[in-house]
Amino acid sequence: MVVRLLQYWRGLGSDIRIPSRSGIDPKAIPDMWPNCAILDVDGKETDPEITYIGSELTAHAGADLSGRKLSSVPADTLVSTGFSYFGQVLAKKAPITFGGEFTDSRGVTILYRSIILPLSADGTRIDRLLAAANCREVVSE
Amino acid sequence: MTPFTKYEVQIYTRGAWKIESIYDDREIAIFEAKKIQRGGHYLAVRVIEERASPLRGEADVKIVFRATKANEGGDRGPYAHKAARQEAQLALRAMRADGGDSEMYSDYGEVAVESCAGAVLMVLGLGGILLIGIAAIFAIRHYFGAL
Secondary structure (H helix, E strand, C coil): CHHHHHHHHHHHCCCCCCCCHHHCCHHHCCCCHHHEEEEECCCCCCCCEEEEECHHHHHHHCCCCCCCEHHHCCCCCHHHHHCCCHHHHHHHCCCEEEEEEEECCCCCEEEEEEEEEEECCCCCCCCEEEEEEEEEECCCC | CCCCEEEEEEEEECCEEEEEEEECCHHHHHHHHHHHHHHCCCCEEEEEEEEEECCCCEEEEEEEEEEECCCCCHHHCCCCCHHHHHHHHHHHHHHHHHCCCCCCCCCHHHHHHHHHHHHHHHHHHHHHHHHHHHHHHHHHHHHHHHC
């Protein structure tokens, strides 16, 4: 999913122009959109606001996180852990994908992979982030 | 969570290196770099490994992959024109200046030599054909003049 979303994002911009939020068409990425979130970083560079969150991410969080600040999301969730490096995307002005594992509130180890892609209304200044993550539980033997 | 080792895919565009994307996996980073290279939109692409060293408070940086598309197509390729060739040479110089380990390295300089040799052969060939033509004209004129 991460590589396909990156490919989609690349197709919307160019080497000098960052794609815009309005360019993202959920219908073009129907299988990935439930795993996506849009983070508003315009004037909120240190603590983005979640303006959209997909159904899969909502299910993992156990609550609708729309309108909430990222810092208010519990630390042992996919959204909080998977999108924790948003600051690096703002600093590098480039997509970043990381993976890892964390232990959720039930004590279950979760393997995840996430990606955060910059978005810009004017092609240069980042005002939104397109983030996506998926995960699976690690089954202990 | 930030991994200790990151891989930056960088593209050479408009006379400078630009970060294209960042990964925590070397194989994915090199795979993406090769994909970008195959796309042919950029003169050069490289992958920088950045290994954090918390004890020293800084990162160890090295190039783990680099390539140019400058030699694609030879004399008829996208880099056959002078301006493109100059930019490709700039990209190559920038790569050489950075050093590092390379797993793949397309040297434009070698291609330039091949292109030059090809041009010389073509000129010699055309010259030969011209001489044969002139000789044929003289022979025909001499033959018909003798009649």
